[in-house]
Amino acid sequence: xxxxxxxxxxxxxxxxxxxxxxxxxxxxxxxxxxxxxxxxxxxxxxxxxxxxxxxxxxxxxxxxxxxxxxxxxxxxxxxxxxxxxxxxxxxxxxxxxxxxxxxxxxxxxxxxxxxxxxxxxxxxxxxxxxxxxxxxxxxxxxxxxxxxxxxxxxxxxxxxxxxxxxxxxxxxxxxxxxxxxxxxxxxxxxxxxxxxxxxxxxxxxxxxxxxxxxxxxxxxxxxxxxxxxxxxxxxx
Numbered sequence: 499x500x501x502x503x504x505x506x507x508x509x510x511x512x513x514x515x516x517x518x519x520x521x522x523x524x525x526x527x528x529x530x531x532x533x534x535x536x537x538x539x540x541x542x543x544x545x546x547x548x549x550x551x552x553x554x555x556x557x558x559x560x561x562x563x564x565x566x567x568x569x570x571x572x573x574x575x576x577x578x579x580x581x582x583x584x585x586x587x588x589x590x591x592x593x594x595x596x597x598x599x600x601x602x603x604x605x606x607x608x609x610x611x612x613x614x615x616x617x618x619x620x621x622x623x624x625x626x627x628x629x630x631x632x633x634x635x636x637x638x639x640x641x642x643x644x645x646x647x648x649x650x651x652x653x654x655x656x657x658x659x660x661x662x663x664x665x666x667x668x669x670x671x672x673x674x675x676x677x678x679x680x681x682x683x684x685x686x687x688x689x690x691x692x693x694x695x696x697x698x699x700x701x702x703x704x705x706x707x708x709x710x711x712x713x714x715x716x717x718x719x720x721x722x723x724x725x726x727x728x729x730x731x732x733x734x
Contacts, residue, residue: 504529504548511556531569535587543584547572565705567665574701605657614661620674624681667711676707
């Protein structure tokens with residue numbers, strides 16, 4: 499259901515905006531992610547999440563590009579407008595180590611290919627440190643605070659969602675800073691009892707980081723242009 503609606507939305511919107519068809523790789527990734535992450539006794543939340551995820555790429559654009567990870571956007575909006583009918587996958591995989599091992603192997607191979615392992619590493623390291631800070635504040639054990647990291651929601655989040663090449667900043671240091679800030683905001687949200695804190699943190703920090711990077715790049719180009727003009731005047 500999720501993959502089907504993802505394909506349908508992608509085909510309709512891409513043809514409507516650009517007058518041609520496109521490959522469905524991105525639609526497949528968004529569709530299968532929505533199908534895995536969404537939990538509901540109904541069918542429509544899966545279709546709605548997939549449709550919102552794909553539509554966000556075409557409707558919410560900044561200077562010709564989408565700035566939200568599509569599935570992250572779709573899930574957050576679904577949680578906001580239909581929280582009584584849908585939730586996010588949390589513990590359904592149980593303690594089956596083989597399922598988790600397969601996810602980690604596929605995820606790590608993907609990160610190696612797209613050169614985004616440093617994002618996952620910084621986020622996990624930050625999560626462990628902030629988990630200790632939370633344990634001091636709440637009085638819970640550190641192990642209890644970091645336990646969510648072993649769940650399927652976090653595995654899909656750290657391996658596939660926050661490492662999306664099209665919605666991460668261009669520099670390595672910038673990506674590591676963004677991963678740290680996402681973990682920091684997540685800590686604040688967890689202390690305020692936001693159940694799906696990582697999704698909300700990425701939803702807020704991710705687009706802001708891209709806009710700030712674009713602003714800084716424009717300022718840098720403007721300064722370089724002014725310096726070249728000044729040197730030309732002096733030479734003349």
